Amino acid sequence: MNAPVPSPTTLPAWQQLAQLAAAPQPHLRERLAQPGRAALQAAAEGTGIRIDFTRQAFDEAIWSALTTLAREAGVESQRDAMFAGQAINTSEQRAVLHVALRGTPCAKGNAAPWGTVIQGLVQSELNRVCEFADRVRAGDLKSSTGAAFTDVVNIGIGGSDLGPRMAADALAPLCSDSQTGLRVHFVSNPDAWAVYHTLRGLNPTTTLLIVASKTFTTQETMTNATTARRWLDDGGITGTAQSAHLVAITAAPRKSAAAGYPEAHTFTFWDWVGGRYSVWSALGLPLALAIGSTAFREFLAGGQAMDAHFRSAPLAQNLPVILAMSGVWNRNFLNCPTQLLACYPSRLVRFAPFVQQMDMESNGKRVRKDGQPCDSGTGPILWGGLGIDGQHAYFQLLHQGTHRVPVEFIGVDTEDTPLPLAAEHHRVVNLNLRAQSQALAVGRDEAATLQALIAEGRDPEQAAEFVSQRSFPGNVPNSVIWLDALTPHRLGALIALYEHKVFVQAAIWGINAYDQWGVELGKTMAKAMENG
Numbered sequence: 001m002n003a004p005v006p007s008p009t010t011l012p013a014w015q016q017l018a019q020l021a022a023a024p025q026p027h028l029r030e031r032l033a034q035p036g037r038a039a040l041q042a043a044a045e046g047t048g049i050r051i052d053f054t055r056q057a058f059d060e061a062i063w064s065a066l067t068t069l070a071r072e073a074g075v076e077s078q079r080d081a082m083f084a085g086q087a088i089n090t091s092e093q094r095a096v097l098h099v100a101l102r103g104t105p106c107a108k109g110n111a112a113p114w115g116t117v118i119q120g121l122v123q124s125e126l127n128r129v130c131e132f133a134d135r136v137r138a139g140d141l142k143s144s145t146g147a148a149f150t151d152v153v154n155i156g157i158g159g160s161d162l163g164p165r166m167a168a169d170a171l172a173p174l175c176s177d178s179q180t181g182l183r184v185h186f187v188s189n190p191d192a193w194a195v196y197h198t199l200r201g202l203n204p205t206t207t208l209l210i211v212a213s214k215t216f217t218t219q220e221t222m223t224n225a226t227t228a229r230r231w232l233d234d235g236g237i238t239g240t241a242q243s244a245h246l247v248a249i250t251a252a253p254r255k256s257a258a259a260g261y262p263e264a265h266t267f268t269f270w271d272w273v274g275g276r277y278s279v280w281s282a283l284g285l286p287l288a289l290a291i292g293s294t295a296f297r298e299f300l301a302g303g304q305a306m307d308a309h310f311r312s313a314p315l316a317q318n319l320p321v322i323l324a325m326s327g328v329w330n331r332n333f334l335n336c337p338t339q340l341l342a343c344y345p346s347r348l349v350r351f352a353p354f355v356q357q358m359d360m361e362s363n364g365k366r367v368r369k370d371g372q373p374c375d376s377g378t379g380p381i382l383w384g385g386l387g388i389d390g391q392h393a394y395f396q397l398l399h400q401g402t403h404r405v406p407v408e409f410i411g412v413d414t415e416d417t418p419l420p421l422a423a424e425h426h427r428v429v430n431l432n433l434r435a436q437s438q439a440l441a442v443g444r445d446e447a448a449t450l451q452a453l454i455a456e457g458r459d460p461e462q463a464a465e466f467v468s469q470r471s472f473p474g475n476v477p478n479s480v481i482w483l484d485a486l487t488p489h490r491l492g493a494l495i496a497l498y499e500h501k502v503f504v505q506a507a508i509w510g511i512n513a514y515d516q517w518g519v520e521l522g523k524t525m526a527k528a529m530e531n532g
């Protein structure tokens with residue numbers, strides 16, 4: 001029997017927020033001119049991350065009510081239940097302990113909140129992953145022909161692809177110890193071209209295949225794995241020799257063993273790690289191969305630093321809570337159904353699709369944990385990509401379209417690309433980020449536009465004719481998430497920030513962020529069609 005979960009709309013703070021939202025809302029232009037605006041900024045110690053949320057469409061009174069809502073919805077007790085390993089994934093009766101994969105966020109000597117058994121399992125599998133990655137990178141672990149591996153192909157989809165692929169793209173280029181010549185490739189799509197295109201340039205005798213699947217049943221992954229193993233066969237890597245080229249990462253090791261993946265090359269994780277939260281587990285092996293075990297452990301430590309902040313910072317200064325509650329205000333009180341994520345460092349090219357799965361597969365829910373229908377909107381439609389490219393594509397709609405799209409910008413303070421003019425590139429990137437954040441917030445009204453046109457030398461009468469087309473409503477709520485650098489540690493902290501944001505929003509809406517029954521129907525129908 002499901003314990004009843006109160007609708008958030010019955011909470012006093014929700015009702016207060018509804019009243020505040022019903023009052024006339026000052027334009028962000030005016031809000032930004034109000035004193036005390038600078039208070040809407042916060043940083044998480046030890047993570048290198050800070051958030052400027054001065055351009056969110058609320059004032060201190062609304063912000064205070066939003067933090068009260070978080071308290072009334074029991075965000076803190078729900079957070080503690082997650083860290084204590086309680087079965088908060090109620091529809092599957094599972095704990096949600098991806099946080100345990102990053103190590104304990106306690107002072108040295110204190111027991112981990114999830115207990116020593118889980119701590120021991122995690123540490124021993126992490127050590128295996130790190131050792132394996134370093135041996136492959138060093139050329140100590142040889143292929144069946146005695147050669148060092150030159151290429152790794154990770155075959156997986158969804159959570160078994162997006163996280164490690166995103167992080168490898170972001171980190172491999174600048175990890176100084178990643179110059180081993182080992183190339184890491186990813187194939188997710190079962191369209192034949194995807195796997196063909198990846199394998200055709202590779203040498204089977206020096207290629208390591210990783211098949212990553214929590215269930216080890218996903219049809220797309222198994223189809224690609226069959227083709228890749230056939231490619232090894234065709235390249236003369238057959239029978240027992242093939243074992244040296246095969247790796248399985250799964251929570252179902254019996255299934256991978258039955259399919260012929262060697263035990264020594266099988267890395268496991270557990271049912272309490274959701275696919276979209278699994279980059280910290282053995283599923284991070286391709287990332288460890290791309291950046292080395294030292295950097296991989298730094299990545300985990302970054303996640304752990306954000307966990308420590310999430311567990312201890314007051315709600316009003318707590319970065320995951322800030323992102324989550326800004327989102328709740330925009331989604332539920334300003335009625336904005338979407339959320340744009342605009343990343344300015346180009347190494348974060350895959351960050352938005354990664355967060356898209358994390359957020360939409362988690363909070364795309366329509367009933368609460370007790371099975372009752374939600375009477376408020378839940379997870380937003382999250383979309384995005386690289387901000388600068390977006391400026392020359394869809395930002396027009398943000399500035400002058402008929403949708404109001406809240407934006408989260410991500411930028412970095414420092415740049416270490418080994419190019420003589422890298423600092424100039426960096427200046428241009430951050431200048432654009434700051435300009436877009438401000439332009440979307442303040443816009444430009446018709447009077448200011450007319451003045452600007454006249455200052456350009458336009459005839460005032462002619463200028464008046466098209467002043468509306470040259471004006472910008474602004475008032476687009478946005479925050480900027482600043483990283484001091486894009487290192488493994490900081491990326492780990494950034495991912496954990498988003499994981500906890502999703503957690504807080506689910507806690508507010510009373511939904512289960514950790515199941516994904518919605519994707520099952522299509523899978524079942526595909527199977528039924530296959531069986532005629």
Ligand SMILES: O=P(O)(O)OC[C@H]1O[C@](O)(CO)[C@@H](O)[C@@H]1O
Nearest residue numbers: 158159160213214215218275519
């Ligand atoms: O790792 P598996 O079991 O192959 O699943 C891959 C993905 O499929 C899903 O179950 C549904 O698309 C995701 O949640 C998961 O990340």
